[in-house]
Amino acid sequence: MSRLRGGGPLFHWGLVLVAALLLVAVLAPLLSPYEPTEQTDPAVSQYRPPGTVLAAVHLAHGDWRLADRVERTPEGLRLHRLGRVEELAAAEVRNLTPDGVADSRRFLLGSDKFGRDLLSRMIHGTRVSLGVALGSVLLALTLGVAVGSAAALGGPVIDGLLMRMVDALLAFPSLFLLIVLAAFFRPSTLVIVIVLATGSWMGISRMIRAEILSLRSREFVLAARAMGQHPFAILVRHLLPNAFTPALIQATLLVGQLILVESTLSFLGLGIQPPTPSWGNMIAEGREALARAWWIATFPGVAIAVTVIAFNFLGDGLRDALDPRQRRGSGRDERAAEAEAPAA
Amino acid sequence: MLGFLLRRLAASLILLVLVLTATFILMHLAPGDPTNREASRLTAEQRENLRRIYGLDRPLPEQYLRWMTSVALRGDFGISWSQQRPVADALKAALPPTLLLAFAALFVEYAIALPLGVAVARRPGSALDHGVRVVSLIIFSQPVFWLALMAILLFSQVWPVLPSSLMRSLGYEQMSPGERLLDLLRHLALPALVLGVWASGATLRLVRGSLLEVMSRDYIRTARAKGLSERRVVWVHGMRTALAPILQIFAVSLVGLLNGSLVAEVIFSWPGMGRLAFEAVLARDYPVVLATTALAAVFVLAANFLADVIHALADPRVRE
Numbered sequence: 316m317s318r319l320r321g322g323g324p325l326f327h328w329g330l331v332l333v334a335a336l337l338l339v340a341v342l343a344p345l346l347s348p349y350e351p352t353e354q355t356d357p358a359v360s361q362y363r364p365p366g367t368v369l370a371a372v373h374l375a376h377g378d379w380r381l382a383d384r385v386e387r388t389p390e391g392l393r394l395h396r397l398g399r400v401e402e403l404a405a406a407e408v409r410n411l412t413p414d415g416v417a418d419s420r421r422f423l424l425g426s427d428k429f430g431r432d433l434l435s436r437m438i439h440g441t442r443v444s445l446g447v448a449l450g451s452v453l454l455a456l457t458l459g460v461a462v463g464s465a466a467a468l469g470g471p472v473i474d475g476l477l478m479r480m481v482d483a484l485l486a487f488p489s490l491f492l493l494i495v496l497a498a499f500f501r502p503s504t505l506v507i508v509i510v511l512a513t514g515s516w517m518g519i520s521r522m523i524r525a526e527i528l529s530l531r532s533r534e535f536v537l538a539a540r541a542m543g544q545h546p547f548a549i550l551v552r553h554l555l556p557n558a559f560t561p562a563l564i565q566a567t568l569l570v571g572q573l574i575l576v577e578s579t580l581s582f583l584g585l586g587i588q589p590p591t592p593s594w595g596n597m598i599a600e601g602r603e604a605l606a607r608a609w610w611i612a613t614f615p616g617v618a619i620a621v622t623v624i625a626f627n628f629l630g631d632g633l634r635d636a637l638d639p640r641q642r643r644g645s646g647r648d649e650r651a652a653e654a655e656a657p658a659a
Numbered sequence: 660m661l662g663f664l665l666r667r668l669a670a671s672l673i674l675l676v677l678v679l680t681a682t683f684i685l686m687h688l689a690p691g692d693p694t695n696r697e698a699s700r701l702t703a704e705q706r707e708n709l710r711r712i713y714g715l716d717r718p719l720p721e722q723y724l725r726w727m728t729s730v731a732l733r734g735d736f737g738i739s740w741s742q743q744r745p746v747a748d749a750l751k752a753a754l755p756p757t758l759l760l761a762f763a764a765l766f767v768e769y770a771i772a773l774p775l776g777v778a779v780a781r782r783p784g785s786a787l788d789h790g791v792r793v794v795s796l797i798i799f800s801q802p803v804f805w806l807a808l809m810a811i812l813l814f815s816q817v818w819p820v821l822p823s824s825l826m827r828s829l830g831y832e833q834m835s836p837g838e839r840l841l842d843l844l845r846h847l848a849l850p851a852l853v854l855g856v857w858a859s860g861a862t863l864r865l866v867r868g869s870l871l872e873v874m875s876r877d878y879i880r881t882a883r884a885k886g887l888s889e890r891r892v893v894w895v896h897g898m899r900t901a902l903a904p905i906l907q908i909f910a911v912s913l914v915g916l917l918n919g920s921l922v923a924e925v926i927f928s929w930p931g932m933g934r935l936a937f938e939a940v941l942a943r944d945y946p947v948v949l950a951t952t953a954l955a956a957v958f959v960l961a962a963n964f965l966a967d968v969i970h971a972l973a974d975p976r977v978r979e
Contacts, residue, residue: 325793482670483677490918491936491955495682495948498940499689575802579922582804583937595802602808602926606816613812616805623800631796 326632332625340442347435348421352590355420356381359396360430362608363422370394371418373409381430385415392416425610427600433611436592437618443593445622447508448573454512456519456566463523464550467531478524481517489514493576497585507586511573519562519569526558564634571626578619594619660971667967671960678956679949683723686945693740693943713740713945726949736953737946741939746950749935756826757931760854760920763847767855768862768912776866781893783871791863799860803919807853807926814849821849824928850927854919862912869904873897903973910966914959 339346354360359381360369369381372394382394382401391405392415410417424433466477496510530536531554539549580586581595582602589596594615601612692715701709710716714725729735736746779788815823822828826846834842873879874897882896883889921933928934932951939947 483674490921491952492682494921494937494940495952496685499686499943571800575800578802579804582802583922583925598802598805598808605808605812609812612805612808616802616809619805620797620801624797627796627800 323632323635325628326636329625329628329630329632332621333629336441336445336622336625339438340445343438343442347432347438348423349432349435351436351439351592352431353435354429354431355379357428357430359383360420360422360426361428362604363426363430364608365423365425365433365610367422367425369420369422370416371410371420372403372416373418374403375407375409381420387411387414424614425608427597427608427611428604433597433614436597437594437615440592440594440597440615441618441622443504443587443591444574444577444595444619447504447511447577447587447593448570450508451511451515451573451577452566452569454508455516455569456562458512458516459519460523460555460562461520462516463520464527464555466520467524467527468546468550474524477520481520484514484517490576490579493580494583494585497580502580502585502588504587504591507577507580511576514576515569515573519565522561522565523555523558526561527554530554530557560637564630564637567626567633568630571623571630574619574623574626663971664968667964671964675953675956675960679727679953680723682949682952683726684719686948687719687722693945726946730953736950739939739944739947741942741944741947746946749947750932750950750954753930753932753935756929757920757924757933759847760850760924760929760931761916763851764854764858764916764920767851768858768916769909771856771859772862772866776863777870777893777898779863780867780870780874781889788867791867795860795863797860798857799864801857803853803857804922804926806857807850807923810849810853811926822846823849826930850923850929854916854923858912858916858919861915862908865908866901866905869908870897870901873901876900903969906969907966910962910969913962917955917958 355371356379363369369383370385372380372382372385372392374380380394380396382396384395386393386395388402390402392403392408392411394401394403405411408416420432422432422434424437426432427436462477462481466474469477493510493514497507500506500510502510527550536549536553539553544552577586577593578595578598581593582599584596584599587593587596589600597615598612601608601610601615605612692710693713707716714722717725726737729737734747736750738744739746739749742749775791779785779791782788811823814821822845826843828834828842828846831839831842870893874893879892879896882892887896920931921937923929924931924933925937932954935947936951936955938944939951
């Protein structure tokens with residue numbers, strides 16, 4: 316791993332951020348203060364700005380009520396709810412203390428229309444957005460490696476057919492087609508993953524094909540062939556391991572791209588469906604209340620940007636460290652990557 | 660050269676037919692059809708009638724052939740089911756706003772990316788270079804719809820100076836020509852700025868990369884050794900070679916702009932092709948979906964074709 320030291324500070328930032336995000340995604344249920352769909356007393360808790368703390372009153376029959384402020388009175392409890400005052404007898408409250416109630420609800424990043432905690436939804440959204448993007452990239456990588464290897468080793472007819480297919484798919488107006496696909500097929504999470512992967516494996520397959528073609532005549536591959544190794548063994552043991560580095564770099568950059576595409580689809584209402592939180596559909600909910608509650612649309616966008624930046628730093632850094640041929644400055648490679656990525 | 664262009668053109672046409680065929684098949688493979696949407700209001704008999712009027716009761720290959728022949732032979736895209744008017748009329752109404760927005764956004768994009776990209780390519784490794792590299796990366800890592808919402812939040816709500824939706828104000832008809840132009844520009848400002856700034860992030864990096872590659876070549880060193888001014892070395896000797904890749908970037912970035920403007924049009928309620936297409940998809944208005952897909956595909960193919968032509972003009976080896 317010592318080669319990775321060449322990645323520079325941005326690479327290290329990217330690595331740390333990606334690791335942190337993965338940790339958040341894995342530990343989401345432990346980290347999030349509340350359930351992402353939990354609605355308690357929405358009339359009082361809706362559209363609360365970041366940092367709001369509400370007193371939580373546990374009623375005798377099991378429900379919770381929220382209040383801006385509570386006071387102990389000789390008879391029991393006085394609740395201040397949105398300017399209205401309500402009185403409760405001591406026997407009606409389970410979590411009474413000498414100066415109020417024992418529980419509270421804290422909306423660190425504010426709450427949404429249904430009084431759900433934005434922070435909790437964002438933490439669970441990390442799981443959804445990262446999961447969808449990583450799943451699609453894994454699928455795209457598999458497809459890309461399979462098609463790329465088949466094209467490089469399958470002879471001129473198969474090569475020609477497969478590469479024309481890649482050309483055709485690259486000519487599709489990508490976002491357009493994703494929208495058509497997502498709108499016409501009821502979008503489950505699995506469908507979204509498949510749709511995203513279908514639109515993004517082409518760049519990887521081109522790259523794998525080019526790498527294998529250039530590796531094929533190298534001495535170590537010729538030696539393996541001379542020793543009578545099976546062509547499939549040569550592919551798996553010699554060609555793919557050597558072609559894998561550039562594919563890995565492109566896959567890393569693709570994660571960022573697909574997070575953008577997924578969030579766009581979800582924002583348009585065609586991706587991850589509510590109430591499952593994804594950063595994109597949270598921003599869509601925030602759009603409806605932009606004037607009233609700026610925080611709902613703002614914070615998930617910051618999460619998307621930070622995540623995409625982290626993966627871009629990581630990908631750029633990996634390229635600088637592992638692939639000296641493609642050091643920054645050569646416009647061609649960046650342009651090719653730009654042309655092949657499904658822009659959001 | 661002509662042979663090369665003809666071959667590329669033929670390939671583009673075949674691709675176009677493939678894209679349309681695939682869209683047609685996908686659309687009809689998807690569960691449900693347009694008459695389902697009104698199921699609550701329609702009787703079974705009415706739905707059957709509607710299916711007959713739309714031609715949905717016909718076998719799929721027949722529907723496909725009918726559509727293809729009417730488009731290819733008569734240039735007739737049919738009638739929009741949701742708007743009850745010819746698709747051609749809907750397209751005609753939506754095209755000018757989209758072109759206006761696209762050109763304005765392109766202007767903003769290159770007004771930022773070109774001078775700044777050249778400036779940082781002249782001083783690689785400088786503080787300016789690192790700063791611009793990080794900022795441009797941050798900009799193109801944002802989802803464009805979020806940038807749009809933040810712009811609306813800032814410039815039409817917190818500090819209400821610009822309108823956030825549509826292309827014209829309510830009293831547009833009563834305005835003088837000068838007021839009309841100002842009104843249009845005010846409505847254009849937010850979407851064009853958001854799209855242009857967002858797109859400039861990636862373009863700036865590409866301009867920098869292309870120029871930097873050229874600037875390390877021997878003939879540039881020769882030009883400097885001859886004692887030419889740095890300005891002349893960069894803008895005349897360097898740019899002449901870097902122009903081809905930059906023009907290619909331009910052609911390719913048109914595609915990114917197409918995607919971005921679709922989202923921007925939906926958010927800013929801009930009455931263009933993107934919004935037309937999006938609403939048609941939601942309403943399952945098949946004729947409009949097919950027509951807008953066709954236009955988008957033509958646009959993407961034309962952009963790629965343009966990039967190929969520029970590449971061929973600049974690099975004789977490609978033409979063989």
